[in-house]
Amino acid sequence: MKFISILTTLSFCASLLSAQNKKEKDSASPKSFAELTAGAVKSANGMLPVFAKDDKIYFQIRREILNKELLVVTRVQKSSAGNSEIQVGDEASSNVIKFERGMNGKLLMRKVYYGVYTPDSSASMYQAIERSTLMPIIETFPVTAIDGADSSYLIDVTNLILGENELFSFDNFFKIRMPFISSISIVSDKSFLQSFSSFPENVEVVFQKTFNQTRTMITRSEKPAPINETTTYELNTSIVKLPDVPMKPRLADARVGYFSVGKIDFETNSQGVKRRSYIKRWRMEPKKEDMPAYLRGELVEPAKPIVFYIDPATPAKWVPFLIQGINDWQKAFEAAGFKNAIIGKKAPTKQEDSAWSLYDARHSAIIYKPSEIENATGPSIADPRTGEILESHIHWYHNIMHLIRNWYMIQCGMADSAARTPVFPDSLMGQLIRGVCAHEVGHALGLLHNMAGSHYFNVDSIRNKAWVEKNGYSSSIMDYARFNYVAQPGDGISRTGLLPRIGLYDKWAIEWGYRLLPPFESEAKENAYLNNWIIKKNTDAIYFFGSERSWDPRSQREDLGNNAVKAGELGIRNLKKMVPNLVKYSFSSNDSYEGLNDIYRALIKHYRTLLGHAMDYIGGSYETLSSANENLPTYAPVAYQQQKEAMVFLNEYFFKTPTWLLDTSIMLKTGNTPTGTIADIQSEVLRRLLYPPFRFHAIAARNESIFAKTYTLSEYLSDLLKFVWAELNSSGNISVYRRSLQRTYIAMFLETYKESKGLLSLTELPLSGYTNITSHDVAPALNAHLKNLMKLMRIKSQQKLDTVTRNHLSFLIDEIETALYG
Template identity: 25%
Template structure:
């Protein structure tokens, strides 16, 4: 018994309980337990409180950690990421209506941002600085910093620090589900916006929510559903919900050295204002936009060996595309590898299918690190591209291509119109796979060239080839195709003879041409001997200097240069028109026989072909008009052996005008009334033709002001007005019967002369001073222009669709990807003295029509009487 008590006492001592406590019984034991529980507990941190007892989804990445806590977004930003340059953008992952925006599209340009702190607040700042200091002007640099302070896009109270105080946590929910217009889902150029003018989209926060976050090594994404109510007055109401992925991507810590652009090259550029010290003139500087292309093995590259780049440009192509479509797109993009191989880079561009989650867990079309070619289930037939550029240096960081479903549905119409005369294989409802493959491949070579690699359009390139060579020399076309550059829009040899393919002609481009090799060299070839961007530019300028004067290397960016036509080939537009008109007539007279009733029972396809053929006829006429009034211009620097511009010689202008005015009477083969009756009720084609030709006539008049003072060797505005008068009233002078077209053109001309003379400005003899009915009628007619006011007149004409493009090329560029230099347009010339010319024409016109106001048939008498009495009312 004694031994038992000793053991029990020892056990109690080892367990930390004293014998005194044990002896006090149950009450004392309870007190001891309370004392033990009251020992100091670890204090819960502010960081822990944010997540305790809440539903949390966390994604950790290299630049930040993202938390969705219940319905809020908490951003955990490392302090080392403060003041690091980033890019913020918004892209559409899903949408309820593709007419509002396309899947994969970033509706607005990205924002350059950085995070900063003041007291216990994190600031999201937007940096829009467009200025650089070229030299060591520290005083100017400080002044610029004060004048270009980054704006505060958002401010967020710090909720907590992480455990080791290396990061701050703040709530950014409002930025991603609030009504931030700079991150909208709605494309400003969407089908809805273009068709329904005045439509407004109002975001509804109560129907918007966060759904997912994903953080990666160099970027992070926040996914949310954003809902908009849209309406126009009381007639149009719709709800649109978009799944948006907003990305924050880290810009390179060390910006790429900018490559300065030579404006004699077709480049997409980033413009900056260049400030100098010592009060030198502030001038613009342009950074070429380009991928960072550096040799993976510099020593081997220096030895002249072909090496792979450190970071090749990799495109990931949507697996939704058919195998044929995917193969054609891939081959078209990889065509540019030939140009990169010529400057020592092999496999510079690569194309891969979208990887599976097992192949690449981080892949997502919305992940900023991936260049994607996305399928878009839209009924439109276009293709859109968004290229993201580092605004500090011009380095291309990412590009996204969106291919709409109907692109390949609409393409056969264009192929048919341009090539059916030459290629018998396309004279059917459905294109052969091999033919469609070739054209899709060429389309994507052109598209990626002008939108993905830092280059832009060069519509002048195809003018380097002789029109006669393209028409008569099959061997030439097999070797050179249609153009020396895929940057041109010269996809078809539309002037090749009938059945040209059977005769050995090539009617499509051969791929990248001599000019493309030149541009890629100037844009991407390393210049290791240059230590600065300015030294590098001097080397590139020498490369360009060596090509000036050679038409193959000519680049021009002008609106009304005869050589700058889209879908144009060859060097002679007059010959082109004659060759193409015969080809067009052949197609117009036979196309309905080539398409069977079985393949087109409702005439829908044939109706589309007929409309395309007529649009092509209008394109050809427009190009003839540009030949008459256009000015050939050149991009040049001092001492270049080319002029700044060349006026078209009189004889060439005269021939073009004669063609234009001969075609004011629509040819019978264009009308095809017996066929139109099978296609359903539509506007009379001749009515559309009269409107368009009248517009071309007047547009020619407005642009010929630039020729004033150039002498008798050129057709100027005054000479053209007299030519116009003589042509349109030729039948009247001869006492011949007028056609419907004559009535229309004569009336329009008379009204235009009245408006241009300014006589219609006079108030009628009414006491209230109101304008006369005739003056009001003339002023309200959109087809009547006032030639004496060139600025207003040219603005009106530019708003009218002079050239009906079949592939609506968007020449507009955004702030970080703008084509170098301003598009050349006509200067506005004040020619008030021409009012006397129009007044004199009116007086002469009155005498021309006077003999016929009481003779001929009733319609003709009324027509001439209207002109005669209108002039009397205004002049007398």
């Protein structure tokens, strides 16, 4: 009887629950599509129609869009007043999503990751990978209305667009790059939709968002000062359908410099895991009717050329030069079999195309930014499945012109008279803009920096008028070989031989990445073909690629030629001629001497850079990548004689005080002091030579049991003693500049000695190219060097010296004794 009573109670409760669920289901049932969208503002009937009504924003998700990967990119369309860190055109976020049907009539939004290589369903690891890569659900949407026979779904995306999330706002990666902003939160009642439009392949949504943010300001006090402020940004979000037919990817190779998308590969190696990377490149294919001609080796136009539009806000006089910088890459694409493959264009006016937008993800563009930042960048958005570049928005900061003016005046002012003025002629500045633009377009095409571009060239050839005007001074415009600073006034080299250009490496890299290959039976055979192609090309050093992350002295920033010592001597020879004329060259009437101080500081920086090029020979090694079947060594130390020459160069142009920098007129007009100027240079250069202890360990690692005769640690210390401490082996006082050098030397050397006593192994030592270097000899060698210095200082102190020199030596002896004995 009790059992029956329980059943009756359960049955009654179930009927109540069923009735309640039915009532809730009826109240939550989707409304009529026509009723809900009546009177709404609607976009064109594109890929994903948008509706706005009664402060609500809706997306119409058609059934054919379900489970399709959509790229969502948000950019800053207007930046906030008083906030110079976040600029117009900055990419706030980039993600891939997809919509799918969920439980209870809801639509789910998943974030899609491509970090794991997923083979086809026949592969042995397919099911295991599928089980381990469930894509996270980041949003759920009740279906507000259904159109037709379940053919499309209307969902409310108001909170998605105007709220705080990584799709329609600044993502975490962007915030990490803005460390001065310690917190940021959206102000909902001050954020609103501005406009929207839908096209066949994409949707564009424009909205303004207001944030409360805390900025950390650097002050003279020990604690940074937080500042609370309100900022408003106009953002543009593009939602683009990824290609239905993914582009055939091409595996990356470290010997040809391309950006890449990386994946973990569990399938290829049955007994382990490997990384696979696909190069980033545009889809470059002939038209179907032109395929036979292409295969015959004829130049053909691509089915879809790469087009870069110039921001309408760009000053009109620079537009032709930017277009030239884009079109300069046409010759490189001809090496891959395509003509007119890349085109620069003015952006259409509103009268010409009212729907065109600079921030539309279907368009690539150069965005002009009114900013104090001295830079330009060439980022791109790529399909994470294949590396296909879908679009690029190059950032062009207005103040880049200040930077390249300084560079060109300092490096080529003695060879080009037009550069001897604070305001360059438009014709000259335009050519400088063209070169920078071509470099950034190279990045947008997928190319990395090639820091070894100039190393192939003989320094004497770079000074030869006929030779350099024909061949240039670098094999790659992706090198940081800014301008031809070794050219001397008497060489008669025209601007053609002073400015950068697209070189043979660039053409080869485009050919390797973009040439359509014949079909292969397998990926392995295609890779073998590409590998053999590289091996054949690399027999000529002009096609050598040098990574910017390499410590190979061939791959340096802003160097020229195959001999850093010789190029440095010529560069400094020009600087010595420049310094006495700097006041005249930088003079601007009714202006302060701020411009003079600015260019003087830039000149000193270039001088330090020239010293650094030779410095990287010391303890350096060459890194030459090859495939295993070539059976070649990867690493080799810099030759003994080159390292010795580098030390002699440093003695001549650094250890011996560069008093030629101390022009009295400059000092009096800028407020720089001779001792302060020299001390700053000494500190910067000695830091690279002495601290931290990497260089000592790199030199010590070159033991003669592995290598031929190399520059040893004892010889390095002996040369430092000879050049820095020459006065200890001669009579006489020590000058103020040399005292500064020696005191800085001891301060940094003692820091290095302190660290070296507990440092027996360095993992992945960057200066050497080797890993897990162990040297028990460094600390004892530094200890002996300090004791020898102390001994020589005591002997020197017995001489007849002025008070300043005697105090100097006494102070240094005390410092060394304290470090050695406590």
